[in-house]
Amino acid sequence: MTVETWRGWCMLRPGLLLYGGTVGTNRMHAHHAVQLLASAEPFTMADAHGALLTTKIAIIPQDVRHEIREGARDTLLALLDPRSSPGRALLARFGPGDTAASWSPTVRPASAEEARPFRFGAPPSGHTRAAEATAALRTVEAWTGHTAADGARRHPAIEAAILVIPTLLPKGPVRIRTVAEAVHLSPSRLAHLFSAHVGIPLRPYVRWLRMQRAIDLVAGGQTLTAAAHSAGFTDGPHFTRVFRDTFGNTPSELAAAIDWLP
Structure with missing residues (x-):
């Protein structure tokens, strides 16, 4: 089923735009950010050539055109500054390209011991979404981890x-x-x-x-x-x-x- 709407919460931190909730469809677009998209149920994306990918996890490099054909609920979407430590680390770990087939990760995420808490700023305390935001930040940290990319x-x-x-x-x-x-x-x-x-x-x-x-x-x-x-x-x-x-x-x-x- 296609989810036509976006509805959820969004948090901005230096080098990071974090969204949690229902992800709907959108048009072909590109942004100068590394994108991590993870969901509890499958969603379908398309690349600029029309090739499709149905997955629960996708990593898309900056400046690569893509669109969401079928959305999903309970989804985490993170846009990372490609100059940032986590942005560079995510690209270094998974090396995605400009085709849909390359967006599905083939390497496990970093373990809790390997993950590094990047300086995104503390989640809001006392907010009704604070627990969700905290869990989402930890998920992003686990997927990015710490690699030699930090030495650039x-x-x-x-x-x-x-x-x-x-x-x-x-x-x-x-x-x-x-x-x-x-x-x-x-x-x-x-x-x-x-x-x-x-x-x-x-x-x-x-x-x-x-x-x-x-x-x-x-x-x-x-x-x-x-x-x-x-x-x-x-x-x-x-x-x-x-x-x-x-x-x-x-x-x-x-x-x-x-x-x-x-």
């Missing part, structure tokens, strides 16, 4: 650029020349190093940061329009288009169905 280091100028870019988001378009001047590189050198060290060109990376910022503001109680402007989108329709391309749904479709945890 980036160029100092790229580390500086990653700190500078968020400060530019509310001011409108983020120009590569502006970022390059801030980190004392030429635009062409910055563009090359950024793609090499972050794994994505600067422009789509900025768009992903805007999306995260807008989601955070909506979670904090702002309207979709106010969140769109505060995150640097030109207007509400622009935000909606980018959101649909990123998550396969409109922001209004998900905002009304999600209980945002603090």
Whole structure:
């Protein structure tokens, strides 16, 4: 049976967007995040070529187009920053590719002894969903574990650029020349190093940061329009288009169905 709606709770932490509940269908989309999807019952996904995968566990790399054809209840969905320790570790452990056949894990998750508690922040205490959030965080930690991926280091100028870019988001378009001047590189050198060290060109990376910022503001109680402007989108329709391309749904479709945890 196809589950047409999304309904559950959602929690934001640095490097992590965590969702628990009913996962419905969505449209073909891609996001700059490593995705872990685990459910008590089978769900069906499709890749950009139309190949299908029916499974209870799926791991999808960043920037890979996919869609959910048939959803499931009692599902955990985690979106991990690919630069983060758990994001890199998840990719290192399972090595998924751009085809549906590669998204079903073939390696066991880390054991409790191997798992490492990443700094996502403590779950909310006293909230009605606190126990669910705690269990979900432990599940993500168990699946990511700790590997040599944690030893990766980036160029100092790229580390500086990653700190500078968020400060530019509310001011409108983020120009590569502006970022390059801030980190004392030429635009062409910055563009090359950024793609090499972050794994994505600067422009789509900025768009992903805007999306995260807008989601955070909506979670904090702002309207979709106010969140769109505060995150640097030109207007509400622009935000909606980018959101649909990123998550396969409109922001209004998900905002009304999600209980945002603090």
